[in-house]
Amino acid sequence: MGDELIQNRSSITMPSPPLSSHHPPRIWRKQLSKAIDASLLLEEKLRRSKESYNLKIILIGPKQCGKTTLLKGLRNCCAPKAFKVEADVWRPVIRLNLVRTMNFVTNLVLHSQPRRTTSDDRQSAPPILPSGLRQLAETVASVLREVEETLLNCIAPPEKILQAGWYPLNRVAEFSSGHTLIPFRREHMREEERRADQLLSACVHDMHALWTADMIQQILVEQNVALQNQPGFFLDDLRRICDAGYVPTTSKDDILRTRVHNPFIVCPGKHEIERESPFPWAFRSLTVYEMRSRCTISDRAPWAQFVDNVDCLIFLIPISAFDETHYENETGVEINRLEASLNHWRLLCSKKLLASVQFTVCLNKIDIFTRKIESGKQFSKYVTSYGRQPNDPEAIIEYICRKVQGIHKKSSPRGRNLHLHCICATDPTAVLSVMSGLRADITAKTLYQGHFL
Numbered sequence: 001m002g003d004e005l006i007q008n009r010s011s012i013t014m015p016s017p018p019l020s021s022h023h024p025p026r027i028w029r030k031q032l033s034k035a036i037d038a039s040l041l042l043e044e045k046l047r048r049s050k051e052s053y054n055l056k057i058i059l060i061g062p063k064q065c066g067k068t069t070l071l072k073g074l075r076n077c078c079a080p081k082a083f084k085v086e087a088d089v090w091r092p093v094i095r096l097n098l099v100r101t102m103n104f105v106t107n108l109v110l111h112s113q114p115r116r117t118t119s120d121d122r123q124s125a126p127p128i129l130p131s132g133l134r135q136l137a138e139t140v141a142s143v144l145r146e147v148e149e150t151l152l153n154c155i156a157p158p159e160k161i162l163q164a165g166w167y168p169l170n171r172v173a174e175f176s177s178g179h180t181l182i183p184f185r186r187e188h189m190r191e192e193e194r195r196a197d198q199l200l201s202a203c204v205h206d207m208h209a210l211w212t213a214d215m216i217q218q219i220l221v222e223q224n225v226a227l228q229n230q231p232g233f234f235l236d237d238l239r240r241i242c243d244a245g246y247v248p249t250t251s252k253d254d255i256l257r258t259r260v261h262n263p264f265i266v267c268p269g270k271h272e273i274e275r276e277s278p279f280p281w282a283f284r285s286l287t288v289y290e291m292r293s294r295c296t297i298s299d300r301a302p303w304a305q306f307v308d309n310v311d312c313l314i315f316l317i318p319i320s321a322f323d324e325t326h327y328e329n330e331t332g333v334e335i336n337r338l339e340a341s342l343n344h345w346r347l348l349c350s351k352k353l354l355a356s357v358q359f360t361v362c363l364n365k366i367d368i369f370t371r372k373i374e375s376g377k378q379f380s381k382y383v384t385s386y387g388r389q390p391n392d393p394e395a396i397i398e399y400i401c402r403k404v405q406g407i408h409k410k411s412s413p414r415g416r417n418l419h420l421h422c423i424c425a426t427d428p429t430a431v432l433s434v435m436s437g438l439r440a441d442i443t444a445k446t447l448y449q450g451h452f453l
């Protein structure tokens with residue numbers, strides 16, 4: 001389309017001026033005016049057709065809702081070769097996630113205070129850790145502390161590493177490698193990775209024995225810790241990941257499941273993705289602006305200018321967080337995370353600045369949500385407006401979808417389409433459904449603007 005327009009442009013010829021410039025004939029002035037109009041129109045079409053090939057997306061949602069994961073999925077989908085090349089760089093990150101979870105386990109079992117069984121509470125109280133298991137936990141802990149330090153050095157320069165707390169007792173501590181998504185890497189760090197390889201190979205059997213011990217699982221249940229639902233959980237794959245020859249592949253979901261906290265030094269984070277292969281999406285490249293919920297879209301924000309040109313906004317709601325609360329920055333009030341997401345959704349819908357932007361909502365972490373409900377968690381205990389409706393994943397999802405659609409209809413300044421997806425962002429195919437919605441949007445928009453891509 002762009003090349004065609006350029007050719008058309010060269011076919012527009014300006015009429016030659018009449019011989020006497022004092023009295024230009026009316027006919028020549030008309031021709032000149034027509035030629036200038038045609039040229040301006042083509043220039044404008046050319047400019048817009050170039051723009052329409054660069055799809056601009058805002059990716060927004062609260063902490064840990066899956067923004068980075070979806071972004072990785074988009075990169076894997078649009079630029080698979082580049083994504084594959086960097087797979088190697090994710091190895092220390094994946095291993096660090098695994099080691100941190102294991103360190104959390106050893107810390108928990110060594111420092112929790114199991115009660116002695118009595119005749120009254122024999123069923124519920126965990127027994128005291130046998131000395132063999134304690135010794136195993138201590139050995140694993142001492143080796144893994146060194147592995148952790150080594151792997152952290154592979155990922156980012158020490159001054160960049162931000163530790164978000166040191167082993168809290170109810171969740172695995174997060175780490176951050178600064179703003180960059182791709183972990184920093186220096187050649188001599190390969191040495192450090194080799195050292196980590198050796199240490200992991202030496203203690204993989206002990207780690208496996210500890211993780212699969214019935215008593216360890218019992219303690220986790222007693223402490224109400226569901227590690228499988230926490231970010232960066234790899235303990236079920238520990239033999240595969242600790243293997244010396246382990247290379248993360250894009251066919252497995254390891255890279256999507258990694259967790260590196262993004263501290264958002266710059267908000268929004270801007271990511272450019274060049275499409276590699278000709279697949280049927282009507283755009284050449286993607287620009288993704290990644291934002292936290294607390295980066296509010298205000299009409300006076302310094303970056304409001306690019307919102308003007310944005311095609312789509314993807315809002316992520318971590319549906320699995322229905323039983324979690326957080327403190328709101330502005331009010332300091334403790335609020336349910338699902339409710340907070342819906343409040344933020346209402347705010348986004350009502351923004352005049354975003355009135356012509358197409359909206360997509362992804363109810364993410366559907367796998368964790370389903371596990372929680374199927375394990376007996378009562379949704380209505382946390383979202384009281386759900387009342388006495390069935391505690392069934394499908395019924396609840398339908399209820400949330402209705403809420404999202406209702407808010408959109410009521411709060412939007414004018415009518416617009418809404419795409420709603422229930423996804424598990426760590427599933428490599430999840431991104432395809434989101435992309436097909438984006439494709440419909442962009443096609444509609446370009447047709448509307450007369451680009452006829």
Ligand SMILES: Nc1nc2c(ncn2[C@@H]2O[C@H](COP(=O)(O)OP(=O)(O)OP(=O)(O)O)[C@@H](O)[C@H]2O)c(=O)[nH]1
Pocket residue numbers: 061062063064065066067068069070230231232233256257258259260261262263292364365366367368423424425426427
């Ligand atoms: N099980 C499961 N885990 C998910 C899903 N989506 C994301 N995660 C995991 O949740 C963790 C957090 O996801 P991120 O993509 O880092 O979330 P984020 O919104 O970028 O988080 P911030 O950096 O806090 O803004 C990662 O370990 C992901 O692998 C999902 O659908 N299911």
